[in-house]
Amino acid sequence: LPEQEAFDIEYWLLEEAKLQRMPRPKSLAGRVALVTGGAGGIGAATAERFLREGACVMLADIDAEALAATVENLSIRYGKDVLRGVPMNVTSEAQVGDAYAAMGVEFGGIDILVSNAGIASSAPVEETSLALWNRNMDILSTGYFLVSREAFRMMRVQGIGGSVVFVASKNGLAASPNASAYCTAKAAEIHLARCLALEGAEAGIRVNVVNPDAVLRGSKIWEGEWLDQRASTYGTDKQGLEEMYRQRSLLKRSVLPEDIAEGVYFFAADLSAKSTGNILNVDAGNVQAFTR
């Protein structure tokens, strides 16, 4: 390296180390969050973002084994006191109720709900069975309703407001080929968020949406049938798909779970105290949003 460049790098590394040692107030200290679909992908990245800001986090997921592994892994870095896991199927009214009861027992309430648990499963409309249609509606639309209804109940009793963040999808705004069930369920999530923003405002409950574009790395969705469906729709493999999404974005960058977590954090924290009923697309500037 040229001498000046090496000096600059060393200088910035020292600055960074100084910054890391410096105590700074944590923006979510004292806050309690429930993150659904927290066993991996976007949910786990969001949990980590919150833990870094001093929140206590309850992870909920249908996959009990993956959930336990993620809780264990994050506990090593952030301690056992600030993290819990609860197995929960978002389509089960009883299990959602039990998870909120656990929030009360373990952390004394809730300040932040991240409704994120989801699947991606679709087909051309002629091949979409009623079961496939209902699966999308149940997990995505109805699941988001059930977890936010309980958050509203708890937050109203607490009387200090709160923040609800939906991880929806850019497919809830823009149609995607051969994915009508998924796109429609995601559109319902977005409209539910708008309705809840209206209902919660007086009580100080904010409701906002983060729409990811395709996040291929670190997401289980892209290991299963969704990958096969997208690959056959676009006639390419996983790597080709990632490149296609990257090229389609204005910034020519792939979107990662951590990028989505940053958007969720913005809506969860007081940074966005004056935002409700809003949508943030984290999509590197997806061209579907533009006419050109």
Ligand code: NAD
């Ligand atoms: P992921 O599969 O890695 O994580 C989703 C989690 O939800 C999994 O741990 C899964 O076990 C859990 N889950 C599924 N069904 C559940 C149920 N009935 N009850 C409770 N938990 C359940 O995928 P991800 O990419 O992290 O997805 C998170 C959210 O982001 C989903 O709502 C998804 O639709 C949305 N999204 C993802 C992408 C992407 O490309 N990855 C793009 C747009 C939107």
